[in-house]
Amino acid sequence: MRLNLVTFDSVRAITNVDIKLTKKGPCVLEGAVTDSNGLPVPNAWVLIHHTEMLFDNISLYTDQQGKFRTSSIGPGDYLIHVDAEPFGYVRSRQTVTIESGMKKVDFTLTHAVTIKGNFVDESGNPFDIGPNALGSAHIKGISDSNNLIGVGVTISASSIRNMRGWVYEFCAGQGDYHYESMDFPTQQSFVIQGLQPEKLRFGFDPKNLGFKLKS
Numbered sequence: 001m002r003l004n005l006v007t008f009d010s011v012r013a014i015t016n017v018d019i020k021l022t023k024k025g026p027c028v029l030e031g032a033v034t035d036s037n038g039l040p041v042p043n044a045w046v047l048i049h050h051t052e053m054l055f056d057n058i059s060l061y062t063d064q065q066g067k068f069r070t071s072s073i074g075p076g077d078y079l080i081h082v083d084a085e086p087f088g089y090v091r092s093r094q095t096v097t098i099e100s101g102m103k104k105v106d107f108t109l110t111h112a113v114t115i116k117g118n119f120v121d122e123s124g125n126p127f128d129i130g131p132n133a134l135g136s137a138h139i140k141g142i143s144d145s146n147n148l149i150g151v152g153v154t155i156s157a158s159s160i161r162n163m164r165g166w167v168y169e170f171c172a173g174q175g176d177y178h179y180e181s182m183d184f185p186t187q188q189s190f191v192i193q194g195l196q197p198e199k200l201r202f203g204f205d206p207k208n209l210g211f212k213l214k215s
Helices: none
Strands: 027-035 045-050 057-061 067-073 076-083 092-098 101-104 107-109 113-118 134-139 179-181 189-195 200-205
Touching: 027 076, 027 092, 045 067, 057 067, 092 107, 134 189, 179 189
Parallel strands: 027 101, 027 107
Antiparallel strands: 027 067, 045 057, 045 076, 076 092, 113 189, 134 179, 134 200
16 A cells, blocks of 8 residues: 655645556465365455455455465555355455565365244244344354454345345454354345354344344
């Protein structure tokens, strides 16, 4: 990231503030993404950013051999996220320090489970969850909630459909993710993707006046 310092005093406008950017950095980062059987995972989303900032990031995808490579990177501490949830894998991440030359970082992704369900009232009839409902699941006894780097925002049930947790959350640390948000295909159903096959704890807030979660 290149910064130019500009000072406004009595002048109302400053012109000719030019910033020269280069396409290549002094370092190279590359790696491979495979599954537990050693097979490549193509089209996985790789997001690379400094550990202390989210907006200065590099985004790319693995090729058909599951490999990724970028030369647009400089020295520093980075957090690398790998997301292949649409293909049935648990998201993963690693922290890495890049000093000079080339750094190689490989990922092995865990096969994920998909959980689907319907919302019903006390009589077993379909229940409309209404707008702004929130739901999630995390591995019992483990939570990423204290490791959020970014600022969480509330997303309504209608806008969160078919969207994944990447939209509004980034988790620090190494290893697989332990938390996933609910997506709502309809106002009476939910789906959670990308979690490891473990004992899970669910949370749901219908945001409907006078209603609360029974079980």
